[in-house]
Amino acid sequence: MDHSPENDDNVDDSNFDQFSEFLMFDEWPDEFHHDHPAISQSQSQSQPTLNNPVTYATDEIGGSSSHLGGHNTGENVQSGQERREVRERVAFKIKSEIEILDDGFKWRKYGKKMVKNSPNPRNYYRCSVDGCPVKKRVERDREDPMYVITTYEGVHNHQSSF
DNA sequence: CGTATTTGACCAGCGC
DNA sequence: GCGCTGGTCAAATACG
Numbered sequence: 001m002d003h004s005p006e007n008d009d010n011v012d013d014s015n016f017d018q019f020s021e022f023l024m025f026d027e028w029p030d031e032f033h034h035d036h037p038a039i040s041q042s043q044s045q046s047q048p049t050l051n052n053p054v055t056y057a058t059d060e061i062g063g064s065s066s067h068l069g070g071h072n073t074g075e076n077v078q079s080g081q082e083r084r085e086v087r088e089r090v091a092f093k094i095k096s097e098i099e100i101l102d103d104g105f106k107w108r109k110y111g112k113k114m115v116k117n118s119p120n121p122r123n124y125y126r127c128s129v130d131g132c133p134v135k136k137r138v139e140r141d142r143e144d145p146m147y148v149i150t151t152y153e154g155v156h157n158h159q160s161s162f
Numbered sequence: 163c164g165t166a167t168t169t170g171a172c173c174a175g176c177g178c
Numbered sequence: 179g180c181g182c183t184g185g186t187c188a189a190a191t192a193c194g
């Protein structure tokens with residue numbers, strides 16, 4: 001994969017500049033807070049152009065997780081008791097030309113899929129660090145190719161490269 | 163040589 | 179019961 005020979009690495013603060021517009025979520029992992037000062041900063045102040053159809057997606061774990069709930073043999077677990085899963089889903093909408101924005105973690109692409117709702121493929125990334133159940137899903141906006149929807153799932157068990 | 167990336171196939175869940 | 183979509187893994191390949 002060879003993209004622009006520049007602004008790919010050592011983008012530094014310039015990279016965060018693209019985070020001008022993004023979405024919010026219900027809960028944010030404490031670790032992320034520490035790793036992303038730029039994000040917490042924007043969080044405090046609403047974006048002037050936030051009027052966009054920012055479709056923030058905060059998925060609740062105890063909601064329609066039937067895809068996993070039905071998997072249980074009906075033995076133990078969830079009889080009205082919901083517990084915190086390790087899968088927190090946080091979706092961001094970032095204005096970026098590239099989807100390979102380096103957020104301080106090493107991601108290894110493990111799959112690409114074509115979604116019906118989008119003419120663009122969806123990329124699946126996973127943290128290269130062992131013990132990191134964190135997964136990332138990157139997808140281009142259906143009508144705004146200059147926007148990318150980045151969905152983070154899980155929390156890192158290690159410190160970021162920063 | 164090692165790691166990261168690629169594409170395809172397979173599987174699972176849900177809907178109809 | 180069949181079909182569809184989404185998601186993940188695996189093997190092969192490319193590149194550093």
